[in-house]
Amino acid sequence: MHWIALQWPLDEAGAACAARPAPEAPPDATVPTRQALGWWALQFTPHVAWVDEALLLEVSGSLRLWGGQRALLRRIHQSNPALVAVESSQAAIGIIALAVLRQRVQGRPLPAQRPAALPLATLTAARPHLALLSRLGLRTWGDVHALPRAPMVRRFGPDLRRALDIAWGLAPESYPWLMLPDRFDQSLELPARVEDAPALLWSAARLLASLQGWLCARQQGVLAFELSWTLDLKRLDGRELPPTQSLVIRTAEAQQAMAHLRRLLAERLAHTPMLAPATWLRLRSIDTAPWGAPSVSFLPEDQRTGDPLHVFIERVGARLGPASVQTPTLRADHRPECMQGWRPAQKALPPVAARQQQRAPAKSLQGGKARPPAALRVKADGAEGGAAHLPDALAPTWLLREPLPLDLQADGQPCHGGPLRLLTGPRRVEAGWWPQAPDQAQRDSPRPAARDYYIAQNPAAELLWIYRERATSARHDAGGRPRWFLQGLYA
Structure with a gap:
């Protein structure tokens, strides 16, 4: 058997008081309660019990797991959850470890012969009888152990005799072990x-x-x-x-x-x-x-920095409100402005979000809708910037919030900063005529779209994404010509 006795200076409420700061305590450590200290010790051994002012750990079954006595004691001191230093002692019997701990806390020297030379004040069962034992000239555990058994039990009760039998290995030692509740x-x-x-x-x-x-x-x-x-x-x-x-x-x-x-x-x-x-x-x-602890890699490229994505989302959501952090959702629609919607990001987090270790994305621009590098956006000042995930590789990076009508020349040529030269197209889209879900119909325009999309270039060499309404849309300008719109910009 191998026992370790631990003691913290506790206040009246049973919490570790800061009478002596612990250098090993982390900077964000809190003041744990007596019960929390017992639960913390359960990680080292399942045999943990509070005995008077000390916490006793029977560690004979887990010494090999922790690498021996010194390694285990070092680990206990390093992981001390309290703001104060912990005193410790070791012995083959629990009450002896407790007596040695009391001697150390009081700053008294340890006797060479243990347990015979230990003072009676360090034995819990002898404390109610210290005055009488002192008048009888008995000062140590060995003095009381030498008394005749039957008269001693009649005069001092069975507890003192049993405690001494445990100390000399004549009786087994048992305590009510701490048990964890099923729910906190x-x-x-x-x-x-x-x-x-x-x-x-x-x-x-x-x-x-x-x-x-x-x-x-x-x-x-x-x-x-x-x-x-x-x-x-x-x-x-x-x-x-x-x-x-x-x-x-x-x-x-x-x-x-x-x-x-x-x-x-x-x-x-x-x-x-x-x-x-x-x-x-x-x-x-x-x-x-x-709980599955995250795996650690020695490769530099695997050392991720920054908060995990779900930590960023939850922290910003708690500060600004859950609806302020949103993630896009794809829709079965060919109209670019209707291809995606937004929903609160906390409801869309995948179970592996913490393992992805993604960095927080940059803010979206004020100008319009975009295809963000990370599927996330944060609302700011009522801005409604969005994203359009288009299957076409030639689709633009940014979409305008609302398509901009283009001026037309006399020959029907669209203009934006000058006459536009059509480079590619048309890419025909005709959608929106099928029944929609009620929630989607409230957000999207129920009007069908019949468009021909082109990539155009203006005199300033800027690339634009424009479309022309087809005749089936039945919407023309005053001259009866099909209308042209600017919907996207290329970086």
């Missing part, structure tokens, strides 16, 4: 009444740290969780209030790191008005998925 659901009382939603984030960070420990221990990633807070008032200005308010945070990919979820929660809380001051917080998991 924790509540936290706020230190003071909170009147604005962003102030909840500081207390919510502690619950998120507990959630991270629970996810790591269960090898799960969270897809959705709910943060709710209890309102202090039942009435406000004569109207009834609900007992709680809540926010549901969802992500396209399972997450274990809380940095992204904390940013999403901060953005959502910044736009959430509170109906009344809050007194309690509650965090519960809604949906989780098995």
Whole structure:
């Protein structure tokens, strides 16, 4: 058997207090609770138990997995989730490891003979009897162990005798091991009444740290969780209030790191008005998925930088609203302006978005519709820039939002900055006469299109994409000639 005892300085609420900063703690580390520290330790061994002020780990079954005692202890200190340093000790028996830990925390020297020379104050079962034992001249574990068994049990009870039997290997050692719940659901009382939603984030960070420990221990990633807070008032200005308010945070990919979820929660809380001051917080998991750690490559070309695409979409969507980040959807239509529509990008994220590690795309130009390099757009100032995905390789890069009517010469030649010279065409399109879906019919013009498309060049050597309405469209200018329109531009 091999036991490791860990101890953090805990406050009255059972959280690690910052009496002694830990140099290994990450800069964004939060203050974990006592329960969160126990869940964190479950990644090293399934045998974890809180005994008084210390956390005991029985690691004999996992030492080989972690590479030995030194490697495991180094890993424990490096992954310490608290903001304070952790004290540790090792022994072949749990209560001896706990006694050695207490000696180290108090700054006292360790005796050479263990457990016989250990002070009685380091034995939990002896603490209720320290005054009497001291008057009897008993100072160490060995002094009490030498007493006759039957009179000792009658005078001090069976607990002290059993603890000494465990220390000398005469009785087995057992503890109530920590067990993970099937679902994460924790509540936290706020230190003071909170009147604005962003102030909840500081207390919510502690619950998120507990959630991270629970996810790591269960090898799960969270897809959705709910943060709710209890309102202090039942009435406000004569109207009834609900007992709680809540926010549901969802992500396209399972997450274990809380940095992204904390940013999403901060953005959502910044736009959430509170109906009344809050007194309690509650965090519960809604949906989780098995966690698969991303593979790491040593090749330089595989070292991607920047946020994954789904992280960018969720963060901007939380800040500007889900409808502000949109992705194109293809439609079965031959009219260029009707070939695609837009829908919220969060609803269209594929399950492998986090693995693609795509960088955020550049903003679309104000001038019109485009074929963007990444299937994503962000609305800004009401702009309605879009994209047209055309099957023809000769289709232009940009489409105008609305086709621009062209002037005609006396001989019917179209003009735009001068007479246009037709280079290719016609490419005939006649579509829009079939029944459409109700939602698409509301967005698109129900009028059929009968057009002949050409690539033209003006005197400034600019390439334009123009079309002429055919006779079947029955729309002509005042002179009875077919109308010409400019619809696209070439870069």
